[in-house]
Each structure stands twice: as structure tokens, then as C-alpha cells.
Amino acid sequence: MSNPSNTEHFVAPFEEGVAFEELQDAPPRTGYRPSLTGWIGIAVVTFWAVIALAGPWLAPYGENALPFPDAYEEFQVPQAGAPLGTDVADRDILSRIMYGAGRTIGISLAATLLAYTLGVVLGIGAAVSGPKVDMVMSRINDAFLSLPTIMLGLVVVAAIGSSIPVLIATAGLIYATVVFRLARAIGMEIMVMDFVEAAKARGEGRWWIITREIWPNARMPLITDFGLRLIYVILFTSSLSFLGLGVQPPQADWGSMVRENLGALQYGQSIVPVLAPALSIATLTVAINLIVDDVSAHGGGRLSGRM
Amino acid sequence: MPKDSRTQDVIFEARDLHISARREDGAEVPIVKGVNFTVRRGEVVALIGESGSGKTTISLAALGYTKPGLEFTGGQALLLGEDVTGKTTDQLRPVRGESVAYLAQSAAATFNPSIKINEQVTEAPVLHGTKTQGEANEKALALYRALELPNPESIGARYPHQVSGGQLQRLMAAMALCGDPDLLVLDEPTTALDVTTQIEVLKAFKRVIKEEGAAAIYVTHDLAVVAQIADHIVVLYNGEVKEAGPTDVIINRPRHPYTKRLMAAIQPLPEPGQGNIALDEHLRDDPAIEVRDVDAGYGMGVGGQPAVKILRDINIKIERGQTMGIIGESGCGKSTLARVIAGLLPACEGELLLDGQPLPPALADRTRDQLRRVQFVYQMADTALNPRQYIRYILGRPVEFYTGLRGKKRRKRVEELLELVELPASFADRFPHELSGGQKQRVNLARALAAEPEVVLCDEVTSALDTIVGANVIDLLTRLQKETGVSFVFISHDLSTVASFADEIVVLYAGRVAEQGPTDMVLAAPHHPYTRLLISSVPEPRMGWLEEAAQTRAARSGIAGGVEMTEVGCPFFERCPLAIPGTCDKVDPPRLDDGHGHVIECHRELSELE
Structure with missing residues (x-):
């Protein structure tokens, strides 16, 4: 098939009196559909969520029970009766991982929620406030941000003493500073949009503007960041536990399990006692990361660009 | 410099081109429905239509590109005789740099604000190895002159924010033309400009396209602009060609009702005396x-x-x-x-x-x-x-x-x-x-x-x-x-x-x-x-x-x-x-x-x- 010559006058067939509607130029709607990596992330996170909730019931042994009470020996290799072997006190590693999952994930989740509640309320509050209030809040926040997180955590926990509520409060407060900065930045970005100005020009109050104009638009990027922040908090609480200031023995927690079993690297028969909790932390954080990446790639990667 | 005559006369040809979007539920939504047109050397073909008519989508097809969510579903887009619809990005890269250049609507968004202008104008041909830096600089200088830019010798040493919007738009044309492309795709290049600036830019574009002997696809919704610059007009509505022909014919003797409607929508400047007569029924003593x-x-x-x-x-x-x-x-x-x-x-x-x-x-x-x-x-x-x-x-x-x-x-x-x-x-x-x-x-x-x-x-x-x-x-x-x-x-x-x-x-x-x-x-x-x-x-x-x-x-x-x-x-x-x-x-x-x-x-x- 060849094209008409450019000197020709082509007129498409038409009917007289047909109106030409304004064309729809809105793009077709595309919802979020996870990619393969997204599905992998979702599968792994779901797996750990089930373990975290039902671990104590699914575990073959108790948290501090000995699988081989008659043959006490530390760091036994994986074998029938103890699929991942035993730890420094000959306890079943699989069971302790399953008990520790709830504690590690629970503490981190609670701390992240606390960080988000504080950070978002204050951050968006600063974004809608006048420049003076914003200045004061931001400078105080900057001061806290300048302190290294793990050092600050160490000092606080060492001073007050370690317990689960203290851990949650410490991690929550430390990470609230980061969330504050993000929420303020997102809030500021939305504040300059025309629809917010239109609401102000209508005479709407500050509370209305926050809840109806800003929050619905800030929600999505903040939820995506929540996943990322959760990873940092998991690593933070695990680090504290590793240093001995987190979850206290004999309670199990992935970070403290790594520390307890460090000896296995030097004189144990297997390295599984260290590897298993470390891999647990790694798989969970990587999986959350996969989901976050997948979601933000769908949204044009705006969030990852901002980080 | 005019292209040598050994290369073929037809630069780009769309043959029964189909492009579709894929919806969430998997259904196919046709965006471009069997479009045919040809661009010959030294010719400016205008694609005209309103938003949603598929004009930008068609023009991007010349680069072998579809926007995310769209795909080629039929027909061919022949650039210098080669179909670009089925090619991968790697295969297209040399084509995009050397044979075809794209001019976006906003020059401000095209230029990197922290790199000097000349470096950006000459980047593509140097990167593609078709010109040495010296040759590219020479070419750029010739283009600055042809585009009637002020101080052509020194303008390249400035940063994008140091020139006006109209000048930046012309510099973008220089960027596109520096690699001697066979085909230039211009997407609404004057729409964002003031009318006073638009004239300067149009004039410069027209001259430089003629001197370079390049072929161009000019995308716009503005018939008045098209009348000044195009040799051939393709009127699009809803992904279909409604009318096509030489500019003179389309502007002066449009036959399709849609083209007539496009012409009618242009508000001519009223002659003095034909302006609105104020209705006084709502008048009160005080102004509103x-x-x-x-x-x-x-x-x-x-x-x-x-x-x-x-x-x-x-x-x-x-x-x-x-x-x-x-x-x-x-x-x-x-x-x-x-x-x-x-x-x-x-x-x-x-x-x-x-x-x-x-x-x-x-x-x-x-x-x-x-x-x-x-x-x-x-x-x-x-x-x-x-x-x-x-x-x-x-x-x-x-x-x-x-x-x-x-x-x-x-x-x-x-x-x-x-x-x-x-x-x-x-x-x-x-x-x-x-x-x-x-x-x-x-x-x-x-x-x-x-x-x-x-x-x-x-x-x-x-x-x-x-x-x-x-x-x-x-x-x-x-x-x-x-x-x-x-x-x-x-x-x-x-x-x-x-x-x-x-x-x-x-x-x-x-x-x-x-x-x-x-x-x-x-x-x-x-x-x-x-x-x-x-x-x-x-x-x-x-x-x-x-x-x-x-x-x-x-x-x-x-x-x-x-x-x-x-x-x-x-x-x-x-x-x-x-x-x-x-x-x-x-x-x-x-x-x-x-x-x-x-x-x-x-x-x-x-x-x-x-």
C-alpha cells in the first residue's frame, strides 16, 4: 500500500451534521500491579508476618527448651529434631527464630508507628504554620538529627535501662526526626499547589486544609516511606540487641541471637546459629525494600528520587 | 548545508500506523487508527488536531518511541526506509542521535540549568562520534547566526537562565539541528511563547529549516501558526486522518467539516466597531x-x-x-x-x-x-x-x-x-x-x-x-x-x-x-x-x-x-x-x-x- 502523493488533497469520508465531541485526553487508568520482584517481596513479608503472629504456636519447642536434654552440647549441627541446630545454650534455633520474629517485628512496627504519629503531626503542622514556628521546629529537629542514631540510642537505653517499652520509645523518638523532615517537605510541596490556595481563598480554616487538602495527597508517599523506615528501625533495634542493650536474655530476638551465638563462628561445628538470625533480618528487610521499590517505580519513582 | 542527493527523497513515512494503549483490565484502547502520511526532504508536514487526537503520539513514532502504556499494534513507521516500530532502544540509539531529532515544547525543561549552552548544543553529535568538538562548535555557531540569536559568538558560553525564553527556544532548535538530522520533530515549539516572541521564533525556524534542507514534522493545534511554516497539513481527529493536503488547499479550501470547524474556532481580531456592545441591564450606580x-x-x-x-x-x-x-x-x-x-x-x-x-x-x-x-x-x-x-x-x-x-x-x-x-x-x-x-x-x-x-x-x-x-x-x-x-x-x-x-x-x-x-x-x-x-x-x-x-x-x-x-x-x-x-x-x-x-x-x- 502506498501513500498518496503530497500534492493530493485527501478528505476522509464524512457525514454532514455530525458534531465533533471534545476528545478525552485523560490517560487510561492504571492501578498498581506488582511486578515479579514485588510479588517475591510480598510473599516473603507475608511469610514473616505469619511467623511473627503464630510463631509461639508453630514452634516445635519452647523458647528456652532444650531439644536434646540428654545430650547437652552447644552449637549442634542441623539434624533431625533440630532442623537448624542448637545455639550457645543448646536451645533449638528454629524455635527461637520463630519466637524472636514476633518480638523483632513487633517492637520495630510499634516504634515506626510512634515515629510516624509524632513525625507526621509535627511535620505537617510545621508546613502549614507561619515561617517563624516552622523555623523553630525545624532547627530543634535539625539538632536532634545531627546526633548519630545508634549513639543516641545507646546513651538513652544505658541511662534508663533496657525494657521493651523503652526500646520502642527510643527508636520511635529517634526516627520521628527523620519522618518530621519528610512530612514537612511533602506538606510544603502540597501547600503551594493552587487547590490549597483556592481553599485558603475560600476562607477555610487550618484544620480543614490539613485534613482535607493536604493529608489525602501526602498519604501515599508517606505510606511508601513507612516501609522503608520500618527497615531502618528493624536494623536499629537489632543493632541495639546485638550490642546487648536491646531485648534481654533469655528472651529471643534476632539481633541478640546473633550476639549470643557469635562464639559459633570461632569454635562451633556450624555457623548456622549466627547465619539463621542474620539471614532472617536480611530477608525481611530486603523483601520490604522490594515492595517499596516496586510501588514507587509504579508511581514514577518520585519517592525514591526524593530520598 | 543541503543534504546530498544520493540519500533518498522520502525521509519518513507512516503506513497504516496503529498505536494502542493497554488498560488495567487488559483491554486495548486504540489511540492511532491507521494513519498514512509521507515527509519528503526539505518539506515541513504539520500534524494538527486537538489534545487527544494522537498527534504527539504519531510524531513520537518517528523516533520509534511510544509513551509508557502505549504500544505499536500495526502498520509501519519508516524512517529512511527502515521500519522503526519493532526496534529496541539500543538499536534506535544511533538513529535517534543522527537521523532524527526531537524538539520539545518547553526549552526550559530541555536544557540542564547547570551546564553551559554550547556544551549542551554540541553534545549529541560529539557523543555519537559524527563530529569532532571543533566541527560541532563551528556548526553551532553557524546555527546561532542562522537563528538570528544576539551575540552568536558568545551566547554559547552562557547558562540557560541567562537568555530569554524565546532565545532558549531557538537554542533548542540549534541543539536539534547540530547533528545534521534528516528529520526534525517539533512538538508545539511556540505554544508556550508570547505572541511577540512567537514571531521571532517562527521566522528563525522557517529560515533554518529551509537552509539546512531538513525535513520536519511540526505538531501543533494552532492553524494560524501552521499556515506560516508548513508545506503540507495533516488534520487529525481521534487518531484518524480527516483531511490532508498542501497548506494552501487546507487553509483556503477546507472540505472536511472538522477542518472547517478548526478554522472557525480561530478568533480573528475583531475590526474596530465590531467589538462587544455592553449590555446595560445589570448596570447599577457603583461598579462591581x-x-x-x-x-x-x-x-x-x-x-x-x-x-x-x-x-x-x-x-x-x-x-x-x-x-x-x-x-x-x-x-x-x-x-x-x-x-x-x-x-x-x-x-x-x-x-x-x-x-x-x-x-x-x-x-x-x-x-x-x-x-x-x-x-x-x-x-x-x-x-x-x-x-x-x-x-x-x-x-x-x-x-x-x-x-x-x-x-x-x-x-x-x-x-x-x-x-x-x-x-x-x-x-x-x-x-x-x-x-x-x-x-x-x-x-x-x-x-x-x-x-x-x-x-x-x-x-x-x-x-x-x-x-x-x-x-x-x-x-x-x-x-x-x-x-x-x-x-x-x-x-x-x-x-x-x-x-x-x-x-x-x-x-x-x-x-x-x-x-x-x-x-x-x-x-x-x-x-x-x-x-x-x-x-x-x-x-x-x-x-x-x-x-x-x-x-x-x-x-x-x-x-x-x-x-x-x-x-x-x-x-x-x-x-x-x-x-x-x-x-x-x-x-x-x-x-x-x-x-x-x-x-x-x-x-x-x-x-x-x-
Whole structure:
């Protein structure tokens, strides 16, 4: 098939009196559909969520029970009766991982929620406030941000003493500073949009503007960041536990399990006692990361660009 | 330099090209439905149509590119005889750099702000290894000259923010042409420019395309622009070619009803005497809004004065049920004036009167009723409507806020408002992004009307819309005014749109009123030199207009330039063909009043401005 010559006058067939509607130029709607990596992330996170909730019931042994009470020996290799072997006190590693999952994930989740509640309320509050209030809040926040997180955590926990509520409060407060900065930045970005100005020009109050104009638009990027922040908090609480200031023995927690079993690297028969909790932390954080990446790639990667 | 004749004559050919989008549920939505056209060497083919017609999608196909979510579903796009539809990015990379170049709408977004211009202009051919840096520099310099850029030897050493918008647009053309492409794809390259700048850019494009002997695909919705630059026009509607032929035929003897409609949507500049006749049925003693001796600006300066003063000494009266058009190039303070009236930017001097009563300058000091009576409509409906709210809520909130209607009554009122702006009631349950550009602009307008206002400030409400859609919105505004007696302040840089619709016109230049008066009088001589420039810059949909306009303009020296604020004298001095050195740049111009409400601020006598 060849094209008409450019000197020709082509007129498409038409009917007289047909109106030409304004064309729809809105793009077709595309919802979020996870990619393969997204599905992998979702599968792994779901797996750990089930373990975290039902671990104590699914575990073959108790948290501090000995699988081989008659043959006490530390760091036994994986074998029938103890699929991942035993730890420094000959306890079943699989069971302790399953008990520790709830504690590690629970503490981190609670701390992240606390960080988000504080950070978002204050951050968006600063974004809608006048420049003076914003200045004061931001400078105080900057001061806290300048302190290294793990050092600050160490000092606080060492001073007050370690317990689960203290851990949650410490991690929550430390990470609230980061969330504050993000929420303020997102809030500021939305504040300059025309629809917010239109609401102000209508005479709407500050509370209305926050809840109806800003929050619905800030929600999505903040939820995506929540996943990322959760990873940092998991690593933070695990680090504290590793240093001995987190979850206290004999309670199990992935970070403290790594520390307890460090000896296995030097004189144990297997390295599984260290590897298993470390891999647990790694798989969970990587999986959350996969989901976050997948979601933000769908949204044009705006969030990852901002980080 | 013209291409050698060994290479083939047909540069690009679309053969029964089909492109589709894939929806969430997997269904295929055809966007381009079997398009055929050919681009030969040295020829400019214009793709013309409104948004959603598929013109940009087709032009990108020449690069073998589809936007995310779209895919080639049939036919061929032959670039130099080779089909580019099935190629991978790696296969296309040499083609994109050497055979075809793309010119986007916004030069500001194309240039990297932190790299010098010349480096960016010469980057592609050097990177592709088709030219050494020296050859590329030479070529770039030749292009700067051909594009009539000021100081061609040194302009490449500047950063993008150091040149004007029109210059940057031309530099983008240099960037595209530096690698001697066979095909140039230009996507609405002058749409974002002021009319005065558009002429310079069009002229430069036309010349350079001819000299380089390149072929071009020119995408636009503006027939008047196309008439100046294209050899061949392809009219698209809904992904199909409706009419195609030589420019002369399409412009002068269109046959398809859609093409005729496109032509009809172009607002010709009314002849003096054909402007709107004011209806006096809504007139009362006091004007709806009056602006007296207002100064305003941004930032905090000394003694309560703004750091940067934009508006100086503005006096305007808008009568009830009438429309005041405000016109000027970007940077003249048009939007600032609307924001002052809306209270978004409090005036630092002067006063505002609403229906004869003083109106507090700042938003926070106005009562809810005062807020209700003055409404503001934003230019970009995309950012003016909250993307996370249903239309029902966007319109329902001001109804409830100002009139106190709730529940069923509120719902009924929202449906009335949608009907008023000619949208189906079912749109109430949609989000803004599910609407087309024109529909969003109607919702934007309906939100202002929900307050039952007396004055509506329209800031460039048709500028982002296609000619046809924009014309529909203007019709709607005219009808609404008749029905509700509302007064409009209509801001635009498009003189023909304003003139077709406004009762009075204010010409702003650098924050001052250059000329104001009833539309008829402003369009007729005597003119302020700036008004004359604006009138002569409105493109006309006939061939040869560009050459004529350039001829008459060439006689006036240095008329193209940016808007500069000045502390003393007439701000138009630098660009004015009638400037009197020693007077115009030293003394503020006097107000020349002809006694019929027609005011010109100029040092020349009225008789000299005929």
C-alpha cells in the first residue's frame, strides 16, 4: 500500500451534521500491579508476618527448651529434631527464630508507628504554620538529627535501662526526626499547589486544609516511606540487641541471637546459629525494600528520587 | 548545508500506523487508527488536531518511541526506509542521535540549568562520534547566526537562565539541528511563547529549516501558526486522518467539516466597531469592583513597601455584568493584578471597592460574604483541583461553605452547577484526572460559580486549552454572564480571545497601564506603541502573514525583547520605535485621555500615535 502523493488533497469520508465531541485526553487508568520482584517481596513479608503472629504456636519447642536434654552440647549441627541446630545454650534455633520474629517485628512496627504519629503531626503542622514556628521546629529537629542514631540510642537505653517499652520509645523518638523532615517537605510541596490556595481563598480554616487538602495527597508517599523506615528501625533495634542493650536474655530476638551465638563462628561445628538470625533480618528487610521499590517505580519513582 | 542527493527523497513515512494503549483490565484502547502520511526532504508536514487526537503520539513514532502504556499494534513507521516500530532502544540509539531529532515544547525543561549552552548544543553529535568538538562548535555557531540569536559568538558560553525564553527556544532548535538530522520533530515549539516572541521564533525556524534542507514534522493545534511554516497539513481527529493536503488547499479550501470547524474556532481580531456592545441591564450606580491607585509587589522591603514592586498606579473600574480584559506579555503583572483583587497578594498602596464599599486588601480581613462575592479561577485546572477529591466534593464544599446547603439540597445544587457548565451530572462521581482538559476547566469554573459570586477573576483560563475547547469555554462564559449578571476579569496574553469577549481592555506593560478603554477604542487608532505591537503580532491563518509581519516589524528596531521593570520613565522605552531619548527614559509618561474613557500613557501626542 502506498501513500498518496503530497500534492493530493485527501478528505476522509464524512457525514454532514455530525458534531465533533471534545476528545478525552485523560490517560487510561492504571492501578498498581506488582511486578515479579514485588510479588517475591510480598510473599516473603507475608511469610514473616505469619511467623511473627503464630510463631509461639508453630514452634516445635519452647523458647528456652532444650531439644536434646540428654545430650547437652552447644552449637549442634542441623539434624533431625533440630532442623537448624542448637545455639550457645543448646536451645533449638528454629524455635527461637520463630519466637524472636514476633518480638523483632513487633517492637520495630510499634516504634515506626510512634515515629510516624509524632513525625507526621509535627511535620505537617510545621508546613502549614507561619515561617517563624516552622523555623523553630525545624532547627530543634535539625539538632536532634545531627546526633548519630545508634549513639543516641545507646546513651538513652544505658541511662534508663533496657525494657521493651523503652526500646520502642527510643527508636520511635529517634526516627520521628527523620519522618518530621519528610512530612514537612511533602506538606510544603502540597501547600503551594493552587487547590490549597483556592481553599485558603475560600476562607477555610487550618484544620480543614490539613485534613482535607493536604493529608489525602501526602498519604501515599508517606505510606511508601513507612516501609522503608520500618527497615531502618528493624536494623536499629537489632543493632541495639546485638550490642546487648536491646531485648534481654533469655528472651529471643534476632539481633541478640546473633550476639549470643557469635562464639559459633570461632569454635562451633556450624555457623548456622549466627547465619539463621542474620539471614532472617536480611530477608525481611530486603523483601520490604522490594515492595517499596516496586510501588514507587509504579508511581514514577518520585519517592525514591526524593530520598 | 543541503543534504546530498544520493540519500533518498522520502525521509519518513507512516503506513497504516496503529498505536494502542493497554488498560488495567487488559483491554486495548486504540489511540492511532491507521494513519498514512509521507515527509519528503526539505518539506515541513504539520500534524494538527486537538489534545487527544494522537498527534504527539504519531510524531513520537518517528523516533520509534511510544509513551509508557502505549504500544505499536500495526502498520509501519519508516524512517529512511527502515521500519522503526519493532526496534529496541539500543538499536534506535544511533538513529535517534543522527537521523532524527526531537524538539520539545518547553526549552526550559530541555536544557540542564547547570551546564553551559554550547556544551549542551554540541553534545549529541560529539557523543555519537559524527563530529569532532571543533566541527560541532563551528556548526553551532553557524546555527546561532542562522537563528538570528544576539551575540552568536558568545551566547554559547552562557547558562540557560541567562537568555530569554524565546532565545532558549531557538537554542533548542540549534541543539536539534547540530547533528545534521534528516528529520526534525517539533512538538508545539511556540505554544508556550508570547505572541511577540512567537514571531521571532517562527521566522528563525522557517529560515533554518529551509537552509539546512531538513525535513520536519511540526505538531501543533494552532492553524494560524501552521499556515506560516508548513508545506503540507495533516488534520487529525481521534487518531484518524480527516483531511490532508498542501497548506494552501487546507487553509483556503477546507472540505472536511472538522477542518472547517478548526478554522472557525480561530478568533480573528475583531475590526474596530465590531467589538462587544455592553449590555446595560445589570448596570447599577457603583461598579462591581473598583481598583484605585493600587501599587503591589512581592517580598518585604523598607517601610512597608515590597522589595520588588510589580504593579504601579493601577486604576480600573469593572461594571456589573461586564468583562474587563487584561492583556500583556508574561511578566507584565497581569496575574499579580488578579491576585491583588482576590486578596491573595495584599496591595501596599491604594484601595479596592466592592460594590462601592471598601474591600480589605488582605484575605484574612475579609468577611466570608466578601470572599464569596469575589472568586478566582486558576489557569491550570490540573493543579487547581485537588486530585484526591471527587468532583461532587470539589463543588459541594463551596456550596455548603457559602450558602449553608446540606444533604439533598447540596447534591441538587452540585448537579445544577454541572449542568450550568454543560457537563453531565454523572461527572460528580469522578476524580479530576478522569476528565479531559476542557472538562476540568469547566469544573474549575463551576467551583467559582458555586459561590454565586459577583466578580470572577479568570487567570488565563483558556491558555492551556486547544483552540476549539478554548472557544467553547469562551462561549460558556458569555452565556453565564448573560444568565447570572456576573462580572469577569479576563486575563490573557492572547489579544484576539480577549477582544472577542471583553467590553473593556486594559493593556499592562511592566506593571503599568499602557492603555485602557472600551474594546472598540483600544483596537482602533490611536494606539500606544505597545498595543500596536501586540495587535500586529496576532498570527493570522493565511499564508505569507509571517513575512508581512516581519517586514513591518523589521522597520522598527529592537522591538523584540524581555519585559523589564523600570523605576523612572516609560518601561517600554527600550523596545519603543517612537521613543524620545532623554524624555521617555527619564520622565514618567503622562496620561492622555480622549474624554471617552480611552486612556493612553505616552509622551507622544495622540495625533502622533494614529
